Ligand code: ADP
């Protein structure tokens with residue numbers, strides 16, 4: 404495939420004309436001018452490969468139809484004005500260089516500012532143009548479908564275009580990966596990469612270092628269905644996500660130390676595997692040999708690494724994990740190596756299409772969920788109930804998708820059974836709950852691999 408260039412500029416497709424016309428009218432009402440351009444970045448559903456991108460391993464997502472759209476116009480007053488169509492998100496104004504991104508209290512506009520700051524720094528823009536922005540999002544928030552990264556990506560491409568910086572989709576994906584960390588979450592890059600590199604009709608294997616996206620053609624006769632547990636999990640407001648990142652880092656460092664490697668330089672379980680030059684299966688054996696299943700105390704970790712508690716902050720911890728006192732290492736590493744293996748197996752089944760391909764894919768998804776639940780502890784009661792219900796309703800496989808702790812499940816469903824499946828999940832999970840029953844339409848839906856980020860003209 405040809406090296407993907409900058410995000411395309413396309414006319415608004417006819418089924419979206421009403422939405423973009425409304426957005427243009429709202430923009431005009433607010434700012435008194437037409438927007439100069441529209442940017443759109445999609446959310447995603449990860450089919451398999453959870454919590455392993457930040458360990459350096461490949462993942463297998465596809466873009467969804469739900470997205471973040473920004474209508475924007477440049478201004479010459481060096482002012483940023485950020486507004487949201489949803490009235491529960493209040494306006495933000497600042498000069499282009501006069502804001503701070505508050506990690507302790509993440510607000511919606513901080514995600515925009517991450518993308519803005521990232522592109523300004525990456526492109527070394529001396530005097531960034533002022534911007535009037537009106538944003539509209541349809542990705543369910545804090546639900547594992549990557550609303551946060553869709554927002555950061557949409558902001559990044561908006562900022563690049565407003566300042567006449569031509570960045571390729573890969574470059575944008577990489578900039579938006581590191582700049583989302585300004586909000587505090589130490590993400591791995593899956594969400595931003597698929598938002599930019601997705602193509603309609605195909606899922607993608609996303610590999611890192613170097614970033615690469617390879618088409619994965621899904622078997623015929625099945626659909627992927629998303630179902631939201633309706634438990635919100637805000638990844639920047641709580642430390643759970645970063646705790647997992649740090650536990651993986653410490654697992655890699657402890658094993659590296661006992662294998663005589665330069666452990667201070669080693670920060671990813673994937674890099675540890677490369678340094679040792681062994682298979683994923685063998686990594687599983689090494690984890691069992693060198694790490695104990697009980698949690699490690701901070702003292703024990705420090706003793707193993709030969710550092711003081713303060714030094715550990717520099718070598719391994721992050722802002723919102725610097726005071727942690729216990730770490731679960733064995734189970735986190737065991738999850739990562741087995742999940743990385745499941746991604747390659749999933750891809751191989753999609754490529755080779757054996758007679759029992761659908762059964763195999765379903766089993767891999769179920770094994771992924773069990774590992775997230777039992778080893779990574781990133782599921783929750785509602786997601787466990789929902790995935791079981793999906794299996795009972797006819798899914799071949801069902802698993803939490805995204806970081807977990809709440810949010811959505813994704814299920815592999817035979818196309819012929821889709822309507823019965825949707826009916827059964829609706830009555831089993833949504834109809835009997837007053838809070839969920841009003842949200843069925845946006846919470847339970849079949850999805851197709853959607854297109855990546857683009858600019859639109861109206
Ligand atoms: P996700 O799994 O959806 O990425 P995160 O917890 O990482 O969840 O990010 C969710 C946050 O992203 C929200 O709390 C909000 O600040 C921001 N966000 C997402 N979508 C929108 C939107 N449409 N408008 C404003 N902010 C949004």
Ligand code: MG
Pocket residue numbers: 549550551552638
């Ligand atoms: Mg997110």
